[in-house]
Amino acid sequence: MQVPAPFEYERATSVEHALTLLEKYGQAGRVIAGGHSLIPMMKLRLAQPEVLVDINELAELSGIDATPSALWIGALARHADLLASPEAGTLFPVLHDAERVIADPIVRNRGTVGGSLCQADPSEDLSAAFAAVRAEAVIQGAAGERAVPVREFFDGPYETAVGTGELLTGIRVPIRPGTGSAYAKVGRRAGDWAVAAAAAVLTLDGDTIDEAGIGLTAVGAPQFVAAEAEDFLRGGAATAERFAKAGAIAAEHCRPAADQRGPVDYKRHLVAVLTTRALALALTRAEA
Numbered sequence: 001m002q003v004p005a006p007f008e009y010e011r012a013t014s015v016e017h018a019l020t021l022l023e024k025y026g027q028a029g030r031v032i033a034g035g036h037s038l039i040p041m042m043k044l045r046l047a048q049p050e051v052l053v054d055i056n057e058l059a060e061l062s063g064i065d066a067t068p069s070a071l072w073i074g075a076l077a078r079h080a081d082l083l084a085s086p087e088a089g090t091l092f093p094v095l096h097d098a099e100r101v102i103a104d105p106i107v108r109n110r111g112t113v114g115g116s117l118c119q120a121d122p123s124e125d126l127s128a129a130f131a132a133v134r135a136e137a138v139i140q141g142a143a144g145e146r147a148v149p150v151r152e153f154f155d156g157p158y159e160t161a162v163g164t165g166e167l168l169t170g171i172r173v174p175i176r177p178g179t180g181s182a183y184a185k186v187g188r189r190a191g192d193w194a195v196a197a198a199a200a201v202l203t204l205d206g207d208t209i210d211e212a213g214i215g216l217t218a219v220g221a222p223q224f225v226a227a228e229a230e231d232f233l234r235g236g237a238a239t240a241e242r243f244a245k246a247g248a249i250a251a252e253h254c255r256p257a258a259d260q261r262g263p264v265d266y267k268r269h270l271v272a273v274l275t276t277r278a279l280a281l282a283l284t285r286a287e288a
């Protein structure tokens with residue numbers, strides 16, 4: 001069935017208006033941003049919202065700004081906006097690495113950063129990238145605003161911490177000096193979803209790894225995070241041998257499923273290789 005079930009449509013004119021509409025319609029209402037994930041799901045009748053609340057006019061949710069302590073990315077920033085942002089690319093190259101390999105320009109021109117996170121598809125590239133950089137998701141509702149670490153944002157495939165009547169307004173990424181980051185992905189063809197991918201973030205204190213962030217895409221890592229590999233790296237030297245060991249640990253602890261993109265052993269192999277590769281590039285960038 002390629003035709004959505006009937007639905008009503010409301011265009012929000014401000015964040016307050018969007019929240020009023022979401023409160024009014026409760027579970028029957030659903031935010032629509034770029035629509036690149038929601039509309040296909042509605043056509044397949046995997047989603048059947050009775051009312052769509054369109055947030056595309058909310059320019060206040062589109063900005064990307066940096067302060068000395070954090071990078072702010074509005075939920076309505078398009079993939080293309082993030083890719084075009086010099087602040088994002090300089091502070092967190094992992095975000096530009098990931099954006100370059102998300103879909104194609106048509107999807108990137110319309111799809112939003114917030115929609116990507118809220119879709120919570122296990123293959124979504126930005127989820128792993130934002131988990132690796134330890135970003136916070138800022139959520140607004142009738143009761144006010146709250147910040148949820150991206151590492152606690154996902155309640156499982158297609159489920160997030162955004163509740164009924166709430167709106168994701170943006171993502172805040174803390175800035176730490178001495179940090180480098182990178183994303184490495186293998187897809188079957190250009191613009192395709194990941195077979196597997198790894199995000200790596202290293203914060204150095206001299207020659208020692210003060211903090212490590214490793215996010216994994218499409219391989220069943222809890223909250224997209226390779227926590228055991230991070231624990232291994234933290235407090236030790238940043239060497240090629242230890243990066244390879246961290247890759248092996250990440251591969252051992254993730255839980256990929258066999259599907260049309262490949263068998264489990266191939267995906268684990270990719271996790272090991274891509275994690276090692278992303279860590280090496282993150283180190284180069286941290287030292288630059």
Ligand SMILES: Cc1cc2nc3c(=O)[nH]c(=O)nc-3n(C[C@H](O)[C@H](O)[C@H](O)COP(=O)(O)OP(=O)(O)OC[C@H]3O[C@@H](n4cnc5c(N)ncnc54)[C@H](O)[C@@H]3O)c2cc1C
Nearest residue numbers: 031033034035036037038103111112115116118124125168
């Ligand atoms: C052909 C194609 C290829 C793709 N390839 C890739 C890929 O390689 N890698 C990848 O990561 N992604 C890929 N995508 C997914 C794409 O990144 C997402 O579809 C898109 O970014 C989702 O954003 P959107 O604004 O379109 O979300 P929508 O479709 O509008 O919404 C998605 C979900 O998020 C909710 N939502 C949206 N915004 C908010 C908000 N601010 N607050 C609360 N809830 C909200 C909606 O209610 C809905 O449940 C691909 C998509 C297509 C169509």
